[in-house]
Amino acid sequence: MGTLIELRNLSKVYERGRQKVEVLHHIDLDIAEGDFLAMMGPSGSGKTTLLNLIGGLDSPSGGSIAVAGQRLDQLGAGALARWRAAHVGFVFQFYNLMPMLSAQRNVELPLLLTRLNGAQRRKNAGIALQLVGLGDRAAHKPGELSGGQQQRVAIARAIVSDPALLVCDEPTGDLDRQSAEDVLGLLRTLNREHGKTIVMVTHDPKAAEYANHTLHLDKGTLVEQATA
């Protein structure tokens, strides 16, 4: 497998008023295509910042970041939005579903940015919901689903446009143990059987066990790399 993500000398500095806070210090990292990587570390270590940079949600202050050969640090906001729509799926700790839309409509959201017609969008969303085991809950709104089910809808939304990369920020942080294992099992299936490259931030060592590799960050620096 080749390298999908290349980070070189990557830095991120936040300006809060007059204060400058350097969150990431000169990170060098390669993530292989098809990898399942967990990132761990204490709060404030820069995990989510690094994840945001890999997902194209934020721009680095220094260094470079390339995903499948595309230099994200050289893209403007509009181009980054188009790149995210085509190449990345996002899973958040609190699911972040639209409460007024059904599961089906939530999953269809990324497809609104494609040229698919309504029938094709419904069909693809239905397939994604089947894949996460919620084909019979398509008409339900998020408020009518359990936390684990909502997270699976969020995963269906993340994969519906078939991106190569999934970035997951604490995907099990709000779930009970059983639901967390279901979600992690699903992510492992997506990684192993569908070839998705997954980068996951977690505080939970048990969640990290589902990944192929675990990176540890502390104070914005990579301190250790473990292989599962």
Added chain:
Amino acid sequence: MKYLHLIWAALFRRKARTVLTLVSIVAAFLLFGMLDAVRTSFDQAGQSANGAQRLQTGSKLSFIQPLPQSLEAQIAQVPGVKQVTYANWFGGAYQDPHNQVFSFAVAPNYIDLYPEIAVDPAARKAFDASRTGALVGETLARRFHWKVGDKIPLQSTIFPNREGSKNWSFDIVGILHSTDKKTGGFYDQLFLLHWKYFDETTPYNRGQVGWYVSRVADVNQADRVARAIDALSANSDHETRTQTEQATTASWMKQLADIGLIVGAIMGAVFFTLLLLSGNTMMQAVRERTAELAVLKTIGFSSRSVLAMVLAESVLLLLLGGVVGLGLAALLIPGVSAGSGGMLNLPTVGASSWLLGLALMVAVGLLVGALPAWRAMRLNIVDALAGR
């Protein structure tokens, strides 16, 4: 269009708040529809094809200042004048001073100059033959349940009779009908009595008339004819001002009240309040959806798309309420006209009112949506997802 369900769902995310805002918008546009009908009604007064052929001559000092009746023969001699008649304001009220009646004391040929007034030949003959006879508009007759043969007491608010009483008595001899309901609804409320009876009975008049009406042979020569009529009384103690009927009506209306200004002021206040109210709704709606908007941007919606969706939501809110409000106005106006006993003859909500209303809905929608949409567009994904 493929975003419509998303916009619709966002709009009704808080049903109670959206419905309450919609009720305010419905009320504002209902008021707009009704007041625009009032304005249109005043604008249309005196606007008819026949009205363009008629010139009205009154005192230059004031429309309540009388003119000598002897002027009739001189006006009739002015080149271009085909026919001339005259009338006096009577100022009648029926039973109660609040029941004002549009009552004119008119010359025998008055109706000849108004083809918009239809009257049965037998009734016209009876009117001509009767000293105390009166012709009444059909709406007026219906309002007070009058019929031909009734003897009607009218109290003049201005003119006493020979005995010094302001109570006059008239015999209804016929009913008037306007042939053009759109511009001539006014004629259905007229009460016409003989100028000769009026002049002989009140000691206040003595051979004077309130105004003259002339029909011109050629509409294109109306200005020249008007100047020639006014020249007859130049430098006299009864100088005149001659205008088209439309201009005279507009001038009377303006002395009564500047309806356009009043309507504009009321609607300005209403729409200003609406701006604040719906603007507040949109600001709240967008503020509580910050995380959801950030998710949309995360999955690839551009900042412009988010801006357009918030603006569309705001415009949709205004369109929903506005169309219902104007539709209600269209339904209610005929009832209001009928309920006024003919005192109000409001036109229904026409195409121009709909166009103006729709333009207002879009403009107000864009205005109230502008700030929340701009904020949504500028939303920083990372900060919004972190709840900052």
